[in-house]
Every structure is written in structure tokens, then in C-alpha cells.
Amino acid sequence: MRWYFYTSTQVGENYRTGDAALKEVVQQFFIPLWNCYSFFVTYARLDEFDPSVPQVPVAERHVLDRWLLSRLAGLVDGVTTGLDRYDANEPARKIQRFVDDLSNWYVRRSRRRFWKSQSDRDKLAAYQTLYETLSTISRLMAPFAPFMSEAMFRNLSQGRSVHLSDFPDALTWHDPEVEASMARARQAVEAGLAARDAVRIKVRQPLASIALPGDPLPEDVAAIVREELNVKKTTFGAAEVQLDTEITEELKLEGLAREVVRLIQDRRKKTGLNVEDRIVTCFEADGLLQRAIEKHADYIKNETLSAAIEHGKGDGCEGEQLLLEGEQIWIGLRRS
Structure with missing residues (x-):
């Protein structure tokens, strides 16, 4: 209920509450966040992840990790600034938008990194990134959703209460270029999926290539576009999206x-x-x-x-x- 009041209506307008509205809040925010948390806990237990081991330097991590941590740094700044102005509504909405990115982009795109049987540096970096993100979100949302944040943080921090923990300090990792590239990649994916839908070819069916408008993306980001669209090759600079629909x-x-x-x-x-x-x-x-x-x-x-x-x-x-x-x-x- 508290989260609904913070995120559903502009300040000064009347609230319209009911079972349907509250169920929508649960489905759009709490369930996706809990699913991300459950995903992490499930695989962290299987792999006996230890958050105290030396950190993989952020600059050496996968581009998805660098993107998420940069987004997280911006979220901490935005929530802190808003609360310092006694504004709870916009910070709550920022958290909600971030969780949508976490669930529908980072976790979904990173699943194979957690699934793989070998424990390598990339897998450790993925664990460390998701652990830091969930721990930080738990503390950021504690003033807004005290019970769920407490449940998550106690398990992530070996029994410590989130309400006796420090509010997150400003994070140092900001990478505007990675954020901009990833935003372009998501736009390219959206356009490519629309092109697939227009010709009724399922995403599970690989295709040879797609040509996309705009400047080339960095290779590590372009690789994400290829995986998401399930194509073998991406080219850029086209006037419009051109999908090679020949299926050999x-x-x-x-x-x-x-x-x-x-x-x-x-x-x-x-x-x-x-x-x-x-x-x-x-x-x-x-x-x-x-x-x-x-x-x-x-x-x-x-x-x-x-x-x-x-x-x-x-x-x-x-x-x-x-x-x-x-x-x-x-x-x-x-x-x-």
C-alpha cells in the first residue's frame, strides 16, 4: 500500500485505490524484484558464493555489469537527492524503473553466466555485481517498503537489519558512454523484434543478418543485440531496419x-x-x-x-x- 501511494499518482492528485491497483503494484514491482533476489540466492547457494572474496575490478567486468553498476550509481544519487528535498515520490519511481531494467534486461541477459558449471572470473563478477545491486536496492527502498527490504537484506547480510545499516553512500562507478550504448542497443533490439514480428518469424529461429540504422555500437554491446535478436551478423548505417529472412x-x-x-x-x-x-x-x-x-x-x-x-x-x-x-x-x- 505504501509503495502504491508513492508511485501511482502525481503529488497533489487524488488516489484511486482498490484490489486491482494493489495487485498491479505487486506484479509490476515486488514480484520482479523478488524473482531477481530468488534467482541470485538459488545460484549463490549452489555455487557457495562468498561476498567477502576480492572484488573483480569493475573496469574488467562484462559490459552488462559495468552498465548496471553505472545505473546503480545514478540511482543512489537520484534517490539521495530526492529524499534530501523531502520528495519520496520521484525516488520511489526511480527505484521502480531501475528494478524493471534489472529484471528485464540485466538478469535475463546474464542468466547463462550464472548457469554455466565452471566457476570463472566472469561468473564471480556477475555474482558480485548482482549481490552489490540487491544489497544497495534493499537499503534504498527501506524507507518505502520496510518489510520486503528487511527480508532481503537480512539474508544477504548474514542477519543484519537493513534498518540498522547505513544508507548507501554515493558510488564512484559512472560510465555514461556504456549507458548510452546500452540504451541504443535496447532501441535496436526493439526495432529488430518489431521487424521479426512483422514477418512472423519467431525469435528462436536464427537468421543470418540484420541491418540497423545509426552508428556502429561497440562490439561487446553489438554482441548483445545479436544474441537478443538471434542473428549471426549486425550491420549499421542502414536507412531502415532490414532483416534477412532467408532460412537456410x-x-x-x-x-x-x-x-x-x-x-x-x-x-x-x-x-x-x-x-x-x-x-x-x-x-x-x-x-x-x-x-x-x-x-x-x-x-x-x-x-x-x-x-x-x-x-x-x-x-x-x-x-x-x-x-x-x-x-x-x-x-x-x-x-x-
């Missing part, structure tokens, strides 16, 4: 492999497997589907935590018959 057999097989990954992930959920459970995937298919699975077996195994992929209804594999792109496929799983 190689691209078709890769697209089918991505669809198989989706079916396996759905099967994992149905069977109640935990995120860390490694599995053996069994399948029966013919034609293009069989070729797609065999050609992209390593990709499928990495994406689904499959220790092996077996052709046939193997012993102990519980599965179901499914229809994919007009072809029959049987998929079954068992714990590895």
Missing part, C-alpha cells in the same frame, strides 16, 4: 534445436526437477528433428543440464509424445 537448412536445424531445448525445459518443470539436477535426455524423432538434435547436441546439453542425450526410449526415462513443427517427437528425462 543450417539455420533451420539450429532453430529446431532451440525448440527442442524449450520442450526439455518444459519437461523438467513438469517432472519437478530442481534447477541444479543434471539429467539424461532420451528422444525419438526422425528427419530434420533427429538431425537437429544430433548436430546441436552440445548446445542442447549445455542449455538443459543434460549429461547425455540418448536416442530411443531409454530405461527410466519418463516422457511424452509431442508435435514440433509438424513432426512427431518423444522426449523423456531421467536423473543423471
